[in-house]
Every structure is written in C-alpha cells, then in structure tokens.
Amino acid sequence: MQITQKLSPNFTRGRQGWVPDMFCFHYDTGSDAGTGTINTIMNPARQASYHSTIGTATGVTEHVRIEDTAWANGTSTDRNHRLWIGHARHPIVRERNVNPNLYTISICIPGDRAPIGETRIEQAVELILHYRREVHRIWGVWIKLDRTHIIGHDEISRTLCPGLDFPFEEIINRARARAGASARAAGRPAGGQSPREGVLVRIGDVETIVPAQMRGDRWVMTLPDGPEGQPQPSVLLRVVLETMGFDVGWDSADGAIVAALPVE
Numbered sequence: 001m002q003i004t005q006k007l008s009p010n011f012t013r014g015r016q017g018w019v020p021d022m023f024c025f026h027y028d029t030g031s032d033a034g035t036g037t038i039n040t041i042m043n044p045a046r047q048a049s050y051h052s053t054i055g056t057a058t059g060v061t062e063h064v065r066i067e068d069t070a071w072a073n074g075t076s077t078d079r080n081h082r083l084w085i086g087h088a089r090h091p092i093v094r095e096r097n098v099n100p101n102l103y104t105i106s107i108c109i110p111g112d113r114a115p116i117g118e119t120r121i122e123q124a125v126e127l128i129l130h131y132r133r134e135v136h137r138i139w140g141v142w143i144k145l146d147r148t149h150i151i152g153h154d155e156i157s158r159t160l161c162p163g164l165d166f167p168f169e170e171i172i173n174r175a176r177a178r179a180g181a182s183a184r185a186a187g188r189p190a191g192g193q194s195p196r197e198g199v200l201v202r203i204g205d206v207e208t209i210v211p212a213q214m215r216g217d218r219w220v221m222t223l224p225d226g227p228e229g230q231p232q233p234s235v236l237l238r239v240v241l242e243t244m245g246f247d248v249g250w251d252s253a254d255g256a257i258v259a260a261l262p263v264e
C-alpha cells in the first residue's frame with residue numbers, strides 16, 4: 001500500500017514506555033477532501049494530529065511515526081473537565097488512567113458524515129495490517145484484531161467522532177480474514193505440504209519442541225504435566241504465548257492449549 005509522508009509538528013517523541021495496542025478511529029467533518037484536516041494537523045497552533053489520514057487528496061498519509069505519540073485522543077485527569085478520563089466508555093482506557101495517546105495509533109478519515117465507502121474501508125484495512133506488522137517489527141507484539149482494540153474516539157471521550165455508522169465490523173472482519181490468510185500461508189512450507197508438527201519454544205538457554213497441530217488457523221498444543229508443586233509447563237507456555245501476542249485459549253476436552261497464530 002502506498003503511504004505518503006507529510007509529518008506534523010504536533011507530536012510527542014516516544015511513548016513513555018507504552019507499546020501501542022489499540023487503533024483509534026476518527027472522523028473529521030468538512031467536505032473539502034480533507035484539506036482542512038491536513039491544515040489542522042500541520043498547524044502548530046492547533047496542537048492536534050493523527051498518525052495517519054485516509055482518503056484525502058494524498059490518499060493514505062502518515063503524519064506522526066508510530067514510535068511517537070500523536071495528539072488525537074487527549075484526556076484530562078480533572079474530574080470537572082469535559083475530557084475527564086473517568087468519562088471513557090472503554091473499560092481498559094478507564095483502568096489504565098493514563099493519556100490514551102500513549103498506547104493508541106490514531107487514524108482519521110476526513111469528510112462529511114456520509115458512509116466512508118469501499119475505497120476508504122479498504123485503505124483502513126490495509127493500513128491496520130501495515131501498522132500491525134510495524135508494531136510487531138518494532139515491539140514484538142501483535143495488536144489484536146477485535147472490537148476491544150479497534151475503537152472509536154467516542155469510546156475515550158464524549159464526542160460524536162467517528163459516528164454511529166462507522167463500519168467497525170466490516171473493517172475488523174476483512175483485517176482478520178487477511179491476517180489469517182497470510183498466517184496460514186506463512187505457517188506452511190512452500191508447495192502446500194502439511195503444516196509443521198511442533199513449535200520451537202526457547203526460554204533462556206532451553207529449547208523445547210512442543211507438539212502442535214494446526215486446526216483451522218489455530219495451533220493446538222499439548223504438554224505433559226510437570227512435577228507437582230512446580231509451575232506447570234502449560235501455564236508457562238501460556239504466559240510465553242500471550243507475551244508474544246498470541247490469542248490463547250484452553251480446550252478442556254483435549255487438555256490442549258489453543259493459540260491463534262500471529263501473522264508474518
């Protein structure tokens with residue numbers, strides 16, 4: 001996907017140790033093909049920015065690098081302030097109780113409040129997948145493709161942005177289908193042979209091949225029980241997998257760990 005860079009002066013360097021794990025979508029009103037939005041982002045006096053905009057004259061445009069903090073979803077710690085973080089509808093945002101800009105990637109789709117349309121839906125999907133690969137490359141984690149981690153500005157602050165009609169479900173479904181497809185492609189040797197039957201797990205100097213099978217787009221892994229009173233291998237593996245960004249579950253019928261495969 002073609003991404004044009006038009007970097008904004010409005011950002012804070014770094015993320016104060018936070019790893020971005022949510023996408024936050026915005027809308028910006030105006031029927032000027034995004035000119036007003038870009039002018040705002042480029043104007044230091046406005047103190048506002050997004051990591052990227054979609055569907056302006058420059059197509060998909062990056063304004064703040066994802067290593068840095070954009071100024072899109074600011075909140076206040078003052079109870080009497082309109083932007084008090086306690087107003088947030090998103091439970092994780094309330095729980096973390098820090099500036100949500102630190103852990104979000106903000107994407108704005110300028111325009112009037114009409115449906116965003118096929119082209120921009122596709123751009124949003126591809127941009128999510130692009131940033132997700134970048135976050136994995138930089139920080140080693142995969143952002144989850146679900147409604148908890150792909151959110152709207154109105155879940156953080158009292159705002160009408162990005163609007164009730166925003167097609168979250170469509171965007172998430174497409175992103176998931178495409179991420180799953182490339183993961184399946186990556187998990188199989190060339191030539192369409194059967195998938196690997198084990199996963200190499202390395203903890204410190206110890207390497208273990210964990211027996212694993214692919215069922216659909218998930219790995220199913222079984223581990224023997226360890227000595228009683230010791231941390232069980234399955235519990236340790238779960239922690240490792242979750243740290244690596246896998247979506248981990250437990251199949252009690254099979255006594256097996258079920259992990260969604262990260263992509264690429």
Ligand SMILES: [Zn+2]
Pocket residue numbers: 025026027072153159161162
């Ligand atoms: Zn917004």
